[in-house]
Amino acid sequence: MARYTGPVCRLCRRDGLKLFLKGEKCFSGKCPVEKRNFAPGQHGKDRRPKKVVGYALQLREKQKTRRIYGVLEAQFRGYFERAARQPGITGELLIRQLETRLDNVVFRCGFATSRAQARQLVRHGHIQVNGRKVNIPSFQVKPGATLAVRETARKFAPVLHARDMASHQGLPGWLEVDRDQFSGRVLSLPSREDAGLPVQEQMIVELYSK
DSSP, rough: OOOOOSSSSSHHHHHTTTOSSSSGGGGGGTTTHOOOOOOSSSTTTTSSSOOOHHHHHHHHHHHHHHHHHOOOHHHHHHHHHHHHHHOOOHHHHHHHHHHHHHHHHHHHHHHSSSSSHHHHHHHTEEEETEEEEEOOOTOOTTOOOOEEOGGGGTTTTHHHHHHHHHHSSSOOEEEEEEEEEEEEEEEEEEOOOHHOOOHHHHHHHEEEEE
């Protein structure tokens, strides 16, 4: 599946808040959102902030969610359509699908400092699910599944650094992680509160329902 390869810090500046797309840089003083808190582009600094309502607000929420998880439009719409066919609250089911992507689970476990880095680990075959190598970032991890960083990748400096950073952060209640063994287990499906995202998923539902 294709992915966005352009500069990501301008995406955060466009939305006016941190989407945590660059891992450790987002927590440092080098974060462009803190240094240049205005829209990107030649006239971004002089542009008057506009009141975002209606369709524009719905579109911004969708774009923001897509960027957080690193998903392009076609795949994101596929997630929405699957969520719409299932019984339950469509917005929450959409977020649940995104949260249970393998690259996101690797990130949540603390084996990568960003979802982009987690995606790279998965694509390069460094992650096992239930003892088998899985190199598909969009792979849906189910409750009861175990995942682990393969032995050869446990000595990689980025993986060790990510693990050390994660040791000072909280862990979602739907995951169980043994950082010494570079392994984790999915205890249950995540709830909307577990995701902790600065998005209004109902806006996305309204946008696609037109």
